[in-house]
Amino acid sequence: MSNIKEINRRRTFGIISHPDAGKTTLTEKLLLFGGAIQEAGAVKSNKIKKGATSDFMEIERQRGISVATSVLAFEYQNIKINILDTPGHKDFAEDTFRTLTAVDSVIVVIDVAKGVEEQTEKLVEVCRMRNIPIIVFINKLDREGKDAFDLLDEIEQKLHLKVTPLSFPIGMGYDFKGIYNLWEKNINLFTGDPRKDIEDTIEINDLSNPELDDLIGEKAAEKLREEIELVESVYPDFEKESYQGGELQPVFFGSALNNFGVRELLDCFVEIAPSPRPKESDTRLVKPTEKDFTGFVFKIHANMDPKHRDRLAFVKIVSGKFERNVPYLHVRHGKNLRFSSPNAFFAEKKEVVDVSYPGDIVGLHDTGNFKIGDTLTSGEELNYKGIPSFSPEHFRYINNADPMKSKQLEKGIDQLMDEGVAQLFKLELNGRKVIGTVGALQFEVIQYRLEHEYGAKCSYENLNVHKACWVEPSDPKNEEFADFKRVKNKFLAKDKRGQLVFLADSAFSLQMTQQKYPSIKFHFTSEF
Template structure:
């Protein structure tokens, strides 16, 4: 066989591989659900899983006895508190699509975990309580999505309860979030008078009818809003209002542009009730139709195409004790390019080591199945004892490095003490395992009496979760010693310690993070401002690698 024949065979194989990767990637949809707490995010997640055939019976996040646990809220503290604390990966199929759904915590204290998840997705569904409108945490999460240009789909939830008018809700989206909204469906009434929705793009009416079990009957699709059945269900006043609103929408919100959605400029809006399973399937179908598959990711060397022959991905989450019997450690990776297959050798870029990925899984909450292969857009988890951290790049190309995932500057600080000397080994082991998840950040203070690491968190609930898990998973009691600092900043460049100490305001302290980068802790925003005014040439960062 001559060299030219070998070249043709190689080129043909590469072309076939590229086509396979592109084809598989195009049917992936990787998205997160975001919301303010109690807007119905986890309930919506459960109902989406029902349509994918991943669940036979949806759970409820309400903390009541004898209720089925939700697939996404699997930790004991989540079940007891009735809130999502840790982001969860749920992978399932719907039609020809492979969906990677990431359920995120809504509480602001876990915003850093949510931020990392948003680095790993290609779109989000934003859930809004129609009775409350846009709330504070929704606004913060939206801003993160805007900065990344993530396409946003909006679900106005709880229409079966008294709510704001649909025009008020649309107006809030456009004025508060400064985001063009296109109502794909329009509600027919609300609360006890909620009768269904009108699909503006398909010109169909879907009717809602309550039944004793709490969910609605099979949808009735009517092609004309003027049908007598629709008129009979609505009062004359409500019917006239709906017809006028739809005419107004067709005039002011006419012309749906998918490209505007994919560029984060327009949000398609859906209305319904997740608890009663109404409007959820319309949302899912609309999301799949108007969203897109994964897009190329940016590495330090430039954009990496999906069909790159080298497999690559980045770590966005580490979770310990998903299987308490084995004290295992699951590392979650977003696949960015190439094809993954089980037992492949990859390069751990930060450590500069070759590692075999053997214990790989596709994940569904706490449950897992062996993952034999994966493509761009997929989320895979693998059990390992190797030192993986959030932000690490793995690849078959040792020169490929993805940009670092930014850290949040913590606002709460504390030392964690072991309450009983007899449980020291268990305490040390538990702290080591939980810190590997990046639940909280670790700092080391200069000129401080304690040798303990200083823990930093975005909110105090992170400390509470850590203490709960130490007791629940490792059987050890702990004592939290809160510290008075409220603001932390990284130094852009190392400075002389002596000069720094002289210029520190009263109550401030010097330290380093886990990677040895110098930080200053301030007791207040005023103290930070005072230091900045006295030291204008000293650049402070609210995230490593990012300017103030």
């Protein structure tokens, strides 16, 4: 049964962090070790700073932040690794939350100087709710930062994780000497020479060995012995089962920019991270080892290649195997579709694949059939759960700034909203279009992409809305619902799927409306 062999060699994980913690740099270095790229984007070549490999949208290169989740795959030690690099910026959190439905484990990157930041707390909470196994990577050790034990305490308290260090720093910042690897019992010396791809590793099974004093100096050696003794007495021993069950989180230290401590992380990850896990659907739990194919769309990206105006739906394969040119059931539409050129990814490079297995992410060319959360199967009618749309927090009217390009604007808005970049509401009263986003930066991204990908210009007008709630009446025909629609007419809109939405102008008005119309439910996510 080659399927099981293929499933066991898959590792699909996401990298999450606060902006600027070095997530994209870490992704690059992992690819470097996997031999997937020959030089990192951070390498300055001919005095031109190349963009990071995983940030392929033009606006990302300009702003220096990741806006969309990118998918990268490579082989390392005969293990097929799929990385989903997510945006760290809170304005793009919705994309990150949806991506977390498609991963089997995550690596959380923390900046040694800043420690645990707000965005990290939110994302880790989502992982904890779903029992996703977490590895913590504390980055930027070549800079001055917080004490290692203080950081470990902070991770335990703020993120509510139970940690166990599998590597430990020797010094930090100016006196950073290297890392002691508790997992492999060796020392990695830091030379600080960025031209060296991989640093010197020296096997040291016994820390009392006098050779240690010669390597890092007596003072540093003594301090390391004390710290490792403390680590071994305070923190629990690493257990693979506890980690995979989401109960114990191993911690690694390093400097992604200097390619330091990354190989240790990758070697350990390949050994301990879970292969594809079962996923809950609306009817049953689906196991990856099942014969029949199932998968779900967790992301849609328009214009991966601006020359071709193509839309790609990213599908995470949950069970069975996905084969090219075989018809699969699109459950929501109830019709069969076949795909002649499913893609596997390496950032913006794509290649057509014949067969993909559970854990893999395939990109399917889409002419508008898919939306986020859609399920594809070999015929069984089931839907995967837990890919919500969140209630937006920022609202603006969108106006056409170039009447000659109204068709392009229409198409652009339509496609970008399918991506889940933002949500579109049409007011019942006058048909005006309102865009709602989770973060204010999204408006800039939409404006930029409309102009550069669709040749359409838009302008915005402020709109005073506190929150959008999806409306679910207990009985659409009753008097109360009719009264609600009459009284609140100017605050009502339809979303892209035609569902009724109440745009409350303040927290008080929302509260009063909920009290006045008890038979109506108001939802803050659209998945109900």
